[in-house]
Amino acid sequence: MRALRNIKAVAMNTYREAVREKLLYTLLMFAGLMIASSIVLVKIHLGYDERIYYDVGLAAIALFGSLIAIFVGINLVYREINSKTIYTMLAKPMRRWEFLIGKYLGLVGLLALEIVLMSALFLAVVWFQKGTFPAELLYAIVLIFVELVLLTAIAIFFSSFTTPYLAGMFTVSLWIIGHLLADIREFGNLPDSEAIRPLTEALYWGLPNLDRLDIKGLAADGIPITLKDLWMNIAYGLSYASLLLFSATQLFRVRDFR
Amino acid sequence: MAIIRTEGLSKVFRTGFTMKKVEAVKGVDLKVDAGEIYGFIGPNGAGKTSTIKMLTGLILPTAGEAWIQDIPVSDPKCRAHLGFLPEGTFFHEYLTGREFLDFHGQLLGIDKATRQKRAGELLERVGIPHAGDMRIRSYSKGMRQRVGLAQALIADPEVVILDEPMSGLDPLGRKDVRDLILSLRDEGKTVFFSSHILGDAEVICDQVAIIVNGNIVHQGYIDDLLGQEVSGVELVLEGIDAPLFEELKVGATRAITQGPRFLLEFEDEASAQRVLERTLEAKGHVRSLVPRRRSLEDLFVEEAKKGNYA
Ligand SMILES: Nc1ncnc2c1ncn2[C@@H]1O[C@H](COP(=O)(O)OP(=O)(O)OP(=O)(O)O)[C@@H](O)[C@H]1O
Numbered sequence: 001m002r003a004l005r006n007i008k009a010v011a012m013n014t015y016r017e018a019v020r021e022k023l024l025y026t027l028l029m030f031a032g033l034m035i036a037s038s039i040v041l042v043k044i045h046l047g048y049d050e051r052i053y054y055d056v057g058l059a060a061i062a063l064f065g066s067l068i069a070i071f072v073g074i075n076l077v078y079r080e081i082n083s084k085t086i087y088t089m090l091a092k093p094m095r096r097w098e099f100l101i102g103k104y105l106g107l108v109g110l111l112a113l114e115i116v117l118m119s120a121l122f123l124a125v126v127w128f129q130k131g132t133f134p135a136e137l138l139y140a141i142v143l144i145f146v147e148l149v150l151l152t153a154i155a156i157f158f159s160s161f162t163t164p165y166l167a168g169m170f171t172v173s174l175w176i177i178g179h180l181l182a183d184i185r186e187f188g189n190l191p192d193s194e195a196i197r198p199l200t201e202a203l204y205w206g207l208p209n210l211d212r213l214d215i216k217g218l219a220a221d222g223i224p225i226t227l228k229d230l231w232m233n234i235a236y237g238l239s240y241a242s243l244l245l246f247s248a249t250q251l252f253r254v255r256d257f258r
Numbered sequence: 259m260a261i262i263r264t265e266g267l268s269k270v271f272r273t274g275f276t277m278k279k280v281e282a283v284k285g286v287d288l289k290v291d292a293g294e295i296y297g298f299i300g301p302n303g304a305g306k307t308s309t310i311k312m313l314t315g316l317i318l319p320t321a322g323e324a325w326i327q328d329i330p331v332s333d334p335k336c337r338a339h340l341g342f343l344p345e346g347t348f349f350h351e352y353l354t355g356r357e358f359l360d361f362h363g364q365l366l367g368i369d370k371a372t373r374q375k376r377a378g379e380l381l382e383r384v385g386i387p388h389a390g391d392m393r394i395r396s397y398s399k400g401m402r403q404r405v406g407l408a409q410a411l412i413a414d415p416e417v418v419i420l421d422e423p424m425s426g427l428d429p430l431g432r433k434d435v436r437d438l439i440l441s442l443r444d445e446g447k448t449v450f451f452s453s454h455i456l457g458d459a460e461v462i463c464d465q466v467a468i469i470v471n472g473n474i475v476h477q478g479y480i481d482d483l484l485g486q487e488v489s490g491v492e493l494v495l496e497g498i499d500a501p502l503f504e505e506l507k508v509g510a511t512r513a514i515t516q517g518p519r520f521l522l523e524f525e526d527e528a529s530a531q532r533v534l535e536r537t538l539e540a541k542g543h544v545r546s547l548v549p550r551r552r553s554l555e556d557l558f559v560e561e562a563k564k565g566n567y568a
């Protein structure tokens with residue numbers, strides 16, 4: 001009860017900061033511009049090709065969301081420490097994990113809003129062209145959101161014990177590698193790669209596999225996606241994020257604020 | 259009952275690439291009684307803020323323990339009835355004063371109606387009723403200090419910890435804060451505040467602890483520390499003539515003529531008494547008579563001479 005109340009208060013304040021500091025509007029404006037311009041560009045160069053159309057729209061949503069998740073995420077906690085605003089917040093009957101989860105959920109809420117608005121714009125354009133849109137597009141968008149939830153957790157995890165600069169480097173690295181894990185594994189499975197296979201397998205199973213959450217290609221190609229697969233992937237993303245958040249709260253618990 | 263208690267509280271910071279040790283707080287034992295104003299006095303870098311951060315759960319002690327209302331500081335429950343003003347600036351600049359108070363009230367589990375009521379009352383009490391709906395970004399330093407104090411009081415706490423509550427304020431502001439602290443004691447609250455300004459403490463504190471270099475060098479009631487003994491008497495006289503002044507100034511440690519006014523200082527009360535009687539006989543006026551006690555300032559200087567400052 002008390003935990004929920006504190007988490008909600010911190011999350012709402014995080015949201016309010018984004019609104020007040022004009023972050024939210026700036027982001028939404030950029031997002032809108034990005035989708036609109038990518039669609040216009042595709043249209044000019046390639047005419048109306050459904051596949052590319054979907055690809056570019058989804059990629060724009062994912063890329064933009066990821067950049068926010070990472071770069072707002074790594075500064076989220078740091079800002080509160082650097083400006084000392086964390087002092088009066090933690091000198092309350094509030095546990096440190098409640099603060100951390102509140103910050104996290106505040107950003108996740110912001111990302112949700114962002115995704116909803118960007119997707120609405122994208123789907124509206126598709127609808128306008130086709131009179132309908134495939135369910136796979138929605139699935140892809142849901143998984144993009146799960147990816148952002150996971151990315152934010154990665155960013156918070158690193159920023160719970162290091163500087164925004166390092167946290168940013170680590171998070172961006174994991175973001176890139178996370179999308180290449182299937183390729184890395186395949187590479188390890190080549191006959192010549194026997195020696196490094198344990199490493200590639202360890203990476204594949206250990207690191208957050210963002211590829212699993214990326215069905216943009218499939219969705220664009222109209223390849224059907226089973227609901228079971230969808231749920232499995234959602235469960236994967238959320239479990240991994242929970243694990244990272246748990247670790248982050250443990251690291252945060254013993255930290256000095258000075 | 260001790261409201262705030264520490265035993266052997268210590269903090270070692272490790273800084274820089276070489277992880278050099280800095281012993282900021284060295285085995286501090288404090289005992290702050292309920293309903294008192296307790297001054298935590300020491301020069302810059304003495305370890306005041308470090309101690310306060312351990313009390314408020316912001317840094318973890320390297321050794322030792324601390325309790326607030328008999329609950330260990332590692333337990334967030336000890337902060338349910340605690341108000342805290344950190345040192346310097348610590349504001350969500352994008353909030354208005356009222357929103358800032360409301361947010362902190364939420365974290366203390368106060369219901370909305372009470373929060374709003376108390377925010378209004380507190381803005382009034384700290385003297386910025388007009389600034390409630392302005393963003394803190396546009397506040398002056400003094401207004402920030404005031405809204406920070408209001409923040410510390412939003413839950414009507416039983417214990418208030420203030421780190422340098424008077425720093426950066428003009429004389430009027432300092433007086434306001436002093437009056438606020440005194441009124442908190444009148445309401446039965448316990449106030450623990452740090453300062454490096456002795457005058458502030460001397461006027462309002464019941465007890466003080468003097469910390470130098472991470473060590474408590476004195477602790478106790480002001481009167482006990484300074485002693486009741488009068489170390490001198492200063493007199494300002496008017497309406498006496500020069501020959502009389504020459505007679506009176508025999509044995510004075512200081513004798514100054516300022517136009518029609520004469521200032522005399524004596525080490526003992528008997529001499530002062532004699533001068534007083536002679537002045538009245540001669541139909542002169544006594545403008546002021548101030549017994550001089552040992553001050554915290556003197557105590558500080560003594561400690562400095564003993565080499566307690568490194
Ligand atoms: N984060 C830190 N890392 C390393 N050393 C620190 C840190 N914080 C404080 N110190 C050191 O600990 C000692 C005590 O500092 P502290 O801030 O507690 O003093 P203070 O009494 O509050 O001083 P002031 O009156 O200047 O506020 C100082 O020597 C300081 O350099």
Ligand SMILES: [Mg+2]
Binds near residue numbers: 306307345
């Ligand atoms: Mg200090």
